[in-house]
Amino acid sequence: MKKGWHKVIFSFAIVSMFALAACGGNEEGSEDNSTSGENESDSSKTIEFMHLWPEGSSKQHHEIVNSIIDEFETDHPDVTVDVEILGNEQYKEKLKVLSTSNELPDVGMTWAAGFLDPYVSGNMFAPLDDILEGQLQDKFVPGTAEAYAIDDTTYGLPLELNITPLYYNSAIFEEHGVEVPSTFEELKVAIQTLADAGVTPIALGNKDRWTGSMWYMYLADRIGGPEVLNNAIDRTGSFEDPALIKAAEEVQELVDMGAFINGFNGLGNDEAKGYFINEQAAMYLMATWDLPEWTTNEDNPQEFRDSVEYTKFPTVEGGEGDINSFVGGPGVGLFVAENSDVKEEAKEFVTFFVEKWGERSVTDAGVIPATKVDTEGIDLPQMYIDILNDLNEASNLTLYADVQMSAGVADVHLDSIQALFGDAITPEDFAKQQEDALAAEE
Amino acid sequence: MNKVMSNKAVIALYVLPAFILIVALIYGPILITGYYGLMDWNGIGAMTFVGLENYTQLIKDAQFWQSAYHSFLLAFFSTLSLVPYLAISLILAGKIKGSDLLRKIYLIPMLLSSVAIAQLWVKIYDPNNGMLNSFLTMVGVENPPAWLADTNLVLYAIFVAILWQYAGFYIIIYYAALKGIPESLVEAAKIDGANPVQIAYKIKVPLISGVIKVTVVLAIVGSLKYFDLIYVMTGGGPNGASEVIASYMYKKAFDTFDFGYGSAIAFFLLLITLVVTWITRKLTASEDEIQY
Numbered sequence: 001m002k003k004g005w006h007k008v009i010f011s012f013a014i015v016s017m018f019a020l021a022a023c024g025g026n027e028e029g030s031e032d033n034s035t036s037g038e039n040e041s042d043s044s045k046t047i048e049f050m051h052l053w054p055e056g057s058s059k060q061h062h063e064i065v066n067s068i069i070d071e072f073e074t075d076h077p078d079v080t081v082d083v084e085i086l087g088n089e090q091y092k093e094k095l096k097v098l099s100t101s102n103e104l105p106d107v108g109m110t111w112a113a114g115f116l117d118p119y120v121s122g123n124m125f126a127p128l129d130d131i132l133e134g135q136l137q138d139k140f141v142p143g144t145a146e147a148y149a150i151d152d153t154t155y156g157l158p159l160e161l162n163i164t165p166l167y168y169n170s171a172i173f174e175e176h177g178v179e180v181p182s183t184f185e186e187l188k189v190a191i192q193t194l195a196d197a198g199v200t201p202i203a204l205g206n207k208d209r210w211t212g213s214m215w216y217m218y219l220a221d222r223i224g225g226p227e228v229l230n231n232a233i234d235r236t237g238s239f240e241d242p243a244l245i246k247a248a249e250e251v252q253e254l255v256d257m258g259a260f261i262n263g264f265n266g267l268g269n270d271e272a273k274g275y276f277i278n279e280q281a282a283m284y285l286m287a288t289w290d291l292p293e294w295t296t297n298e299d300n301p302q303e304f305r306d307s308v309e310y311t312k313f314p315t316v317e318g319g320e321g322d323i324n325s326f327v328g329g330p331g332v333g334l335f336v337a338e339n340s341d342v343k344e345e346a347k348e349f350v351t352f353f354v355e356k357w358g359e360r361s362v363t364d365a366g367v368i369p370a371t372k373v374d375t376e377g378i379d380l381p382q383m384y385i386d387i388l389n390d391l392n393e394a395s396n397l398t399l400y401a402d403v404q405m406s407a408g409v410a411d412v413h414l415d416s417i418q419a420l421f422g423d424a425i426t427p428e429d430f431a432k433q434q435e436d437a438l439a440a441e442e
Numbered sequence: 443m444n445k446v447m448s449n450k451a452v453i454a455l456y457v458l459p460a461f462i463l464i465v466a467l468i469y470g471p472i473l474i475t476g477y478y479g480l481m482d483w484n485g486i487g488a489m490t491f492v493g494l495e496n497y498t499q500l501i502k503d504a505q506f507w508q509s510a511y512h513s514f515l516l517a518f519f520s521t522l523s524l525v526p527y528l529a530i531s532l533i534l535a536g537k538i539k540g541s542d543l544l545r546k547i548y549l550i551p552m553l554l555s556s557v558a559i560a561q562l563w564v565k566i567y568d569p570n571n572g573m574l575n576s577f578l579t580m581v582g583v584e585n586p587p588a589w590l591a592d593t594n595l596v597l598y599a600i601f602v603a604i605l606w607q608y609a610g611f612y613i614i615i616y617y618a619a620l621k622g623i624p625e626s627l628v629e630a631a632k633i634d635g636a637n638p639v640q641i642a643y644k645i646k647v648p649l650i651s652g653v654i655k656v657t658v659v660l661a662i663v664g665s666l667k668y669f670d671l672i673y674v675m676t677g678g679g680p681n682g683a684s685e686v687i688a689s690y691m692y693k694k695a696f697d698t699f700d701f702g703y704g705s706a707i708a709f710f711l712l713l714i715t716l717v718v719t720w721i722t723r724k725l726t727a728s729e730d731e732i733q734y
Contacts, residue, residue: 207676266676267569408699415681422680424680
């Protein structure tokens with residue numbers, strides 16, 4: 001009898017394990033938009049739409065998407081939108097797998113430049129120039145839709161836009177009598193003052209490498225102007241340009257001054273952010289996707305959020321770059337599949353989506369859209385308003401270097417960045433490594 | 443029953459499900475990986491056959507050999523660490539107080555997922571707020587190292603975490619083997635006047651030599667293909683200072699979209715592991731099977 005019990009318990013355990021596993025799979029795996037059930041007749045068309053904002057981890061995004069779809073379906077009674085949702089990493093994997101079997105959804109999300117490249121050369125994405133020249137003309141912030149263009153044809157409509165301000169903790173600045181720097185010299189003075197007082201000047205999680213790349217990109221921009229780095233990457237120039245080497249020298253000088261947090265090459269970005277939030281570091285260079293952390297996120301103490309301010313990256317004396325030039329770039333964008341059987345409807349849907357998203361994303365989800373936002377009369381934390389106004393004045397937007405480059409070269413760039421910050425290579429070798437990698441790909 | 447079992451068709455039928463699974467999930471993918479290794483392929487577009495080009499590139503790839511060196515270093519230290527594990531098991535298997543509890547404590551790291559362990563050690567090693575450096579500062583060390591950021595230290599810092607992770611696994615294997623030794627042998631040795639150290643060294647260890655050989659192979663093979671903690675803790679950095687073969691393979695295949703090259707590395711890793719396993723078996727081979 002005793003033995004029998006064991007069996008029962010054991011089999012129960014097994015069964016519940018499978019049941020639990022099944023539940024878990026459902027949660028983030030895939031979800032059907034069941035609102036579409038009723039009007040499925042022969043004449044109706046279905047747009048398959050895949051996105052990467054599950055309800056669990058990106059609730060506000062998820063809700064905006066759902067309501068946009070509802071609105072679109074009300075406007076177009078003969079069209080239904082079939083949604084599939086996956087988390088970020090699974091999404092990338094699945095997109096790749098689907099494309100190998102030529103089964104991409106009609107509409108989905110993509111990233112700019114390097115990510116886009118293999119899909120475009122495989123003829124998977126439909127050109128969207130007709131929309132850009134038509135209904136959505138002049139709606140986008142300059143430089144955003146261009147990031148989705150390959151050989152002057154645009155294959156994606158950006159939804160998000162991120163620029164990279166230098167955030168600082170005004171409480172720490174005040175305590176040590178540090179002025180907000182507007183030139184690089186002033187920044188160095190500020191760093192020296194803070195370092196002498198035993199305060200970590202800058203939080204940097206350079207284990208992730210792209211974080212250090214932002215510092216380098218800004219210095220390159222401020223010293224050599226916005227074109228130098230872009231030209232080096234698109235091969236009209238060279239990475240061994242004196243300005244790019246000078247920028248690398250400046251990075252190492254900052255490192256030698258103790259500007260960056262102890263052990264930055266072993267810290268991830270989240271850990272670095274943790275130091276900034278814990279008020280253990282005075283400055284933090286990061287994109288605007290972190291704005292909610294400093295404004296609305298209740299998990300961070302009010303006192304801290306009140307003391308976070310931002311400034312544009314300082315200019316370098318005698319440098320070419322101006323202060324209104326930003327490092328940044330669009331995040332995800334929408335694509336339409338080339339072999340979609342409902343291409344017209346799909347194009348209509350993405351147009352509709354981009355317009356509605358532009359109206360709602362910043363107020364409802366704190367996401368800065370790639371479309372221009374009129375700040376008059378919308379209710380937002382002041383920091384958002386300021387950033388949006390700065391954006392309208394932006395003279396240039398330089399896309400993140402690792403996004404501009406192909407995957408292989410980006411990896412060389414990122415590794416060189418880590419080595420540069422770690423004093424493992426000289427600025428000349430740093431430039432040469434990347435020049436070689438870029439030249440090898442030509 | 444015997445008649446049924448001697449029928450070849452029935453045997454085939456019973457073996458078939460397991461056979462299909464193992465072919466579909468293990469041998470098939472190995473062959474496919476070998477095939478991809480001969481291609482130039484970014485994982486999405488068209489494949490081009492390039493023959494052994496990936497492998498010739500691999501032989502010349504300094505970064506690959508550096509990661510291979512790290513993998514072998516890890517294998518060396520894992521094997522070395524079997525000695526203290528064995529010592530601990532010998533003590534636990536003796537009749538000491540609380541050995542039951544201690545055994546469970548040693549086993550706990552086994553129950554945690556690798557990612558959790560990695561996060562735990564990342565927190566311990568944190569250069570400014572971490573437990574280790576706080577402790578070092580407390581006992582008067584000035585400027586303790588930033589463990590995971592220092593190219594000379596990072597590999598060893600991770601090794602410590604890996605060895606800690608697997609301690610329970612080997613200890614439990616040794617413990618079980620030691621418990622299987624008949625009490626009578628130990629008693630006989632005691633009557634002959636052997637002290638505990640002699641009993642451990644001359645009787646117990648030789649008796650479980652078969653198990654020890656298995657653990658040596660496990661430690662070496664496991665180390666050569668090791669991936670998880672390293673990937674989470676440093677991603678192979680800084681500057682490739684903690685890169686091992688498996689993390690390098692992942693980086694090539696998934697970060698730089700060079701699936702052909704990644705597959706070549708994977709296949710090469712398989713070959714290395716096979717050869718090393720064969721050598722280990724040869725070196726530790728012995729004639730006599732032990733029977734109690």
